[in-house]
Amino acid sequence: MAVRVGIPRALLFYLYFPMWQAFFNEIGVQVIPSGRTTKSILDDGIREALADVCVPIKLYYGHVMELKGKVDYLFIPRVVCLNGKTVYCPKFLGLPDMIKYSVDNLPPIIDVRMDSRQGRLSLLNAYSEIGRYFGADRITTIRAYLKALGVHYHFRRLLRKGWSPPEAMELLKSPGTGKAGSQTKVNLKFAVLGYPYAIYDSFISVNIVEKLRQLGVMVMTAENIHPALLALQKNCDLPKRLFWTLSDIALKAAHLLFKQGRIDGILHLTAFGCGPDSLLNKLIEMEAKKHRNVPFMTLMIDEHTGEAGMATRLEAFVDMVRRRKEAHLCQK
Amino acid sequence: MSKVTFPRMGESWRAFKLLLEDLGNEVVVPLRPNKRTLDLGVRHSPEFACFPLKILMGTYLEAVEMGAGTIVTSGGVGPCRAGEYAMLHHKILQDLGYDLKMIVFEPPRLYPLNFIKNVRALNKARVSIRGIIDCIKRGWRMLQALDNAEKLSHVVRPREIKRGTTTAVYKKVLDWISGAYTMEQIAEAEAAALEALRSIPQDSSREVLKVGIVGEIYVLLEPASNLEIEETLGDLGVEVERSMFLTGWTRDNTWNETTHGLTIKEAASPYLPELVGGHGRDSIGHTILYSKRGFDGIIQLAPFTCIPEIVARTILPRVSKDYDIPVLTFFLDEQTGKAGMTTRLEAFTDLMRRKKRFQAGAKCLTG
Numbered sequence A: 001m002a003v004r005v006g007i008p009r010a011l012l013f014y015l016y017f018p019m020w021q022a023f024f025n026e027i028g029v030q031v032i033p034s035g036r037t038t039k040s041i042l043d044d045g046i047r048e049a050l051a052d053v054c055v056p057i058k059l060y061y062g063h064v065m066e067l068k069g070k071v072d073y074l075f076i077p078r079v080v081c082l083n084g085k086t087v088y089c090p091k092f093l094g095l096p097d098m099i100k101y102s103v104d105n106l107p108p109i110i111d112v113r114m115d116s117r118q119g120r121l122s123l124l125n126a127y128s129e130i131g132r133y134f135g136a137d138r139i140t141t142i143r144a145y146l147k148a149l150g151v152h153y154h155f156r157r158l159l160r161k162g163w164s165p166p167e168a169m170e171l172l173k174s175p176g177t178g179k180a181g182s183q184t185k186v187n188l189k190f191a192v193l194g195y196p197y198a199i200y201d202s203f204i205s206v207n208i209v210e211k212l213r214q215l216g217v218m219v220m221t222a223e224n225i226h227p228a229l230l231a232l233q234k235n236c237d238l239p240k241r242l243f244w245t246l247s248d249i250a251l252k253a254a255h256l257l258f259k260q261g262r263i264d265g266i267l268h269l270t271a272f273g274c275g276p277d278s279l280l281n282k283l284i285e286m287e288a289k290k291h292r293n294v295p296f297m298t299l300m301i302d303e304h305t306g307e308a309g310m311a312t313r314l315e316a317f318v319d320m321v322r323r324r325k326e327a328h329l330c331q332k
Numbered sequence B: 001m002s003k004v005t006f007p008r009m010g011e012s013w014r015a016f017k018l019l020l021e022d023l024g025n026e027v028v029v030p031l032r033p034n035k036r037t038l039d040l041g042v043r044h045s046p047e048f049a050c051f052p053l054k055i056l057m058g059t060y061l062e063a064v065e066m067g068a069g070t071i072v073t074s075g076g077v078g079p080c081r082a083g084e085y086a087m088l089h090h091k092i093l094q095d096l097g098y099d100l101k102m103i104v105f106e107p108p109r110l111y112p113l114n115f116i117k118n119v120r121a122l123n124k125a126r127v128s129i130r131g132i133i134d135c136i137k138r139g140w141r142m143l144q145a146l147d148n149a150e151k152l153s154h155v156v157r158p159r160e161i162k163r164g165t166t167t168a169v170y171k172k173v174l175d176w177i178s179g180a181y182t183m184e185q186i187a188e189a190e191a192a193a194l195e196a197l198r199s200i201p202q203d204s205s206r207e208v209l210k211v212g213i214v215g216e217i218y219v220l221l222e223p224a225s226n227l228e229i230e231e232t233l234g235d236l237g238v239e240v241e242r243s244m245f246l247t248g249w250t251r252d253n254t255w256n257e258t259t260h261g262l263t264i265k266e267a268a269s270p271y272l273p274e275l276v277g278g279h280g281r282d283s284i285g286h287t288i289l290y291s292k293r294g295f296d297g298i299i300q301l302a303p304f305t306c307i308p309e310i311v312a313r314t315i316l317p318r319v320s321k322d323y324d325i326p327v328l329t330f331f332l333d334e335q336t337g338k339a340g341m342t343t344r345l346e347a348f349t350d351l352m353r354r355k356k357r358f359q360a361g362a363k364c365l366t367g
Ligand code: SF4
Pocket: A054, A055, A056, A057, A089, A090, A091, A092, A195, A271, A273, A274, A275, A276, A277
């Protein structure tokens, strides 16, 4: 039987799972992702993790707990930097150590370090290191890596076409099945900014994307924007850019969308206890003040976010935007 | 020309004031953080900003009220938030309608030009390069003298016969040091200060526990932010050794890593091989080194929501078990109360004392 590697359905899962899966499969390893977040996964996470960490890390703990008895290895890479410029949140940098030293009875952890600032081949080398865990030779790993890159490229292209990461993953599995959802009276378009692992974990985000769609709102996220457009935002008028990749992307997306002014509303989904968000949210808020023509709202999620409360706030916001838009149309 | 202010960290302001005045600036000395500072800071900072950012926000606002127009501070290159502080402070101040100048010092090794530019902007008296170097040397020497006095106070306080003497003497000698100007005067004041502290009546037979303090730099260096934990511990008969001093830290950052035989980095790397920003890795490394040196316990001080210290805190229980040393963590924010802290410290001291006596007893029996 093939070796089984578990990948928690949290954090970078939402951006890199297809690539990781393709790589592991190519070197003959079976990949087992944890299931979708449930109440019991969240509760496990809350119990295992330090009370002071942010919700997404708690979720990560929960998913690790769910996998730990079922797999031979856990894949918890130390993702430091993937674009040669910005790093990930310091909690990503210490993630394998946090898990290793605070959860008992874990299977071996594959904790390769990925840091593309260390030279052109550093990512390939990181993947080779993974290959070595399973006795794959250099040629096989290189081939697997290239294949994985191909899958990743394809995945990103689907995202740019407007699919969300979970939808794009489905499409990769069985192409051609995707429908643009059965949306009825779509007349608004919102951007939901925030970390993919918060937005697309439908349990913790209380299903925000689906809820908005039901209210007749088309939803886009930063993943749907072409990276080149984001890169054009430079440092967003700041003396230095935000250090953290995902926060930087969200801020750039906010700047771009506010400037374009074509979107009907922007939501920032921020996680309770998130360090980088304390800066990011303030900066987005200040930008929003300069562009009053685009309605903006911050939503904070935590482990107790309730369905009802979220639904009410979203409905109120959508109503407000819709009325505003109609008023505008009448004036014209 | 606008008046200059800077972040306050413990007593270091005395040296910074000297340096900036030598360069021809009018200085607004930042106030010791108090209730109002916190209120102001909390009101104008994002809710989940780290505690140091909030306090500094309050400090700056107070300095602005006192007429400061330029803020000199440090930058940083991540991966933690501290490097972005200056920028956020500036933005918030602008948003409140204050037109201020921010002079941000980045690590000189990476940004030598930034350093030169900033020094020139601050050099209003047009001091020559040689003169600037002289001023910096003197400021540095004063910082060292201040640190040495503080270190000694940590040793003397738990042994003093009459409670409160050390604190009173320490306050007095600080003024001696900051009153000095030339190199010789500083050295002289330092010697006198150390002598005064040493000659405080002490009880040498007292059983004194030794505790290492690790954690994030700002809450370690600014007693107002940690509710004078060192004083409280001293009164409980505990000698503290703090893992960080401005002179120690700056040396690490501008020159090379310090050596304790084993560097802090090496000590920490089995548990946390990655630099997670702030002082998370140092907290782990120092804990291990302190335990090797036979300390009785460790106290970790961390600002609420501090990312690197949260990472360290997650790993520390394991270190504590492996090295058999008790560790107590305080996450500090504006709601932390002194009474609660003292209670926890008393319990912790009891625990260490019992452990120490038990081990001593065990040694007697087996030996
Ligand atoms: S970016 Fe925020 S939410 Fe994500 S891991 Fe870091 S602190 Fe948590």
